[in-house]
Amino acid sequence: xxIGVVADDLTGxxxxxxxxxxxxxxxxxxxxxxxxxxxxxxxxxxIDTDSRYVPDNVIKQRVGAAIEMFKDQNAKVxxxxxxxxxxxxxxxxxxxxxxxxxxxxVAVVVAAFPDSNRISxxxxxxxxxxxxxxxxxxxxxxxxxTESFIPSVIQNQSKYKVGLIGLADxxxxxxxxxxxxxxxxxxxxxIVVIDATTNEDIEHIAETIAATEKFEIIPVDPGxxxxxxxxxxLNKHVKPGKIIVxxxxxxxxxxxxxxxxxxxxxSVPVYINAEKLATFTSSWDGxxxxxxxxxxxxxxxxxxxxxxxxxxxVEPVNLQQIAEKEHTSTDELAKRITHGLAQITRLVIENSNxxxxxxxxxxxxxxxxxxxxxxxxxIKLKNEVLPLTAYGTLxxxxxxxxxxVTKGGMVGDQKSIYTSVEFLKSKI
Numbered sequence: 474x475x476i477g478v479v480a481d482d483l484t485g486x487x488x489x490x491x492x493x494x495x496x497x498x499x500x501x502x503x504x505x506x507x508x509x510x511x512x513x514x515x516x517x518x519x520i521d522t523d524s525r526y527v528p529d530n531v532i533k534q535r536v537g538a539a540i541e542m543f544k545d546q547n548a549k550v551x552x553x554x555x556x557x558x559x560x561x562x563x564x565x566x567x568x569x570x571x572x573x574x575x576x577x578x579v580a581v582v583v584a585a586f587p588d589s590n591r592i593s594x595x596x597x598x599x600x601x602x603x604x605x606x607x608x609x610x611x612x613x614x615x616x617x618x619t620e621s622f623i624p625s626v627i628q629n630q631s632k633y634k635v636g637l638i639g640l641a642d643x644x645x646x647x648x649x650x651x652x653x654x655x656x657x658x659x660x661x662x663x664i665v666v667i668d669a670t671t672n673e674d675i676e677h678i679a680e681t682i683a684a685t686e687k688f689e690i691i692p693v694d695p696g697x698x699x700x701x702x703x704x705x706x707l708n709k710h711v712k713p714g715k716i717i718v719x720x721x722x723x724x725x726x727x728x729x730x731x732x733x734x735x736x737x738x739x740s741v742p743v744y745i746n747a748e749k750l751a752t753f754t755s756s757w758d759g760x761x762x763x764x765x766x767x768x769x770x771x772x773x774x775x776x777x778x779x780x781x782x783x784x785x786x787v788e789p790v791n792l793q794q795i796a797e798k799e800h801t802s803t804d805e806l807a808k809r810i811t812h813g814l815a816q817i818t819r820l821v822i823e824n825s826n827x828x829x830x831x832x833x834x835x836x837x838x839x840x841x842x843x844x845x846x847x848x849x850x851x852i853k854l855k856n857e858v859l860p861l862t863a864y865g866t867l868x869x870x871x872x873x874x875x876x877x878v879t880k881g882g883m884v885g886d887q888k889s890i891y892t893s894v895e896f897l898k899s900k901i
Contacts, residue, residue, distance in 0.1 A: 564630025
């Protein structure tokens with residue numbers, strides 16, 4: 474088992490489990506520690522301790538038992554799922570986890586859940602822009618919430634020092650967040666609350682704390698931090714493979730997706746001249762070999778190899794003009810382009826000195842061409858990474874069982890290709 478999640482209710486356990494599943498982890502939610510399924514079949518186990526409103530001694534017993542089970546199963550990552558409106562006895566649950574994991578453990582709390590309109594700024598939790606104490610949560614019949622300052626809420630329930638890292642450090646360039654966290658830990662804080670207003674903030678926090686080696690970090694959140702941290706932490710312990718991203722789509726959305734991918738992975742694309750592929754002349758073979766040779770060099774530098782005809786400041790190819798000149802159709806020329814992209818991809822997989830962990834293809838024609846040139850009979854579908862973005866493995870051919878994610882050119886937001894690449898990384 475790789476990941477253990479402690480949740481104080483079943484809905485929360487399921488929500489975090491789904492988030493982990495979307496990252497490519499196989500997940501089970503359980504409600505009875507005496508009936509835990511074989512952990513050999515799951516990457517992550519989410520335990521519902523049903524402890525949100527129980528007495529303190531029951532919290533300690535249930536949460537403690539869950540942590541001991543995770544320790545017995547050698548879980549690489551242990552996380553605490555909290556309610557997105559910070560209900561429950563969060564402080565005591567965190568204390569119990571830290572007590573069972575020892576003095577080297579530290580809890581990092583990110584209460585934000587941007588996709589559900591929960592953000593934290595200045596340490597305050599805002600729900601749809603409103604301080605949480607002014608929402609319906611204030612009327613909770615068992616434990617009404619009377620304040621919105623997250624560190625104070627937790628400190629009133631915890632025996633450990635609770636610190637705060639604000640947005641200024643999260644948004645700053647360089648190692649500002651890492652430095653701020655290290656300072657808090659040196660000062661003896663066992664619980665550190667960090668502000669976040671976007672998913673990008675949470676990813677930045679996750680990557681920063683995953684790189685921390687001196688302490689065992691316990692992410693505490695409604696789900697997004699746990700998901701991003703688990704992916705970042707476990708990827709550190711995996712022998713890195715290479716992922717090939719092959720993009721033939723020329724939409725403006727694809728341009729933004731590629732720019733985001735380049736920024737996040739520091740990859741330098743291999744730009745392929747579409748005009749030289751849109752032909753039945755010898756220039757097709759020349760461009761395929763040129764791009765292939767460049768790709769073999771580029772893959773040495775980048776874990777994500779981007780092959781694309783979407784070159785900046787290059788005008789779209791006039792297929793109609795070329796078709797008239799070569800006495801063929803625009804459809805046939807378009808197929809020559811996608812066939813060229815697929816052939817370059819095949820040659821890299823076949824001849825690279827690096828292990829190819831998986832492929833991402835954008836555009837149905839590119840995907841179909843890749844199947845054709847590799848003699849794959851199809852794709853065994855396994856999961857949905859994002860809406861209209863599928864994960865599976867190639868069937869037969871030269872590269873049987875090669876993981877692949879496919880997406881349409883007009884699908885998703887700017888992060889979609891990057892999210893797909895991270896999903897492929899998790900599948901190793």
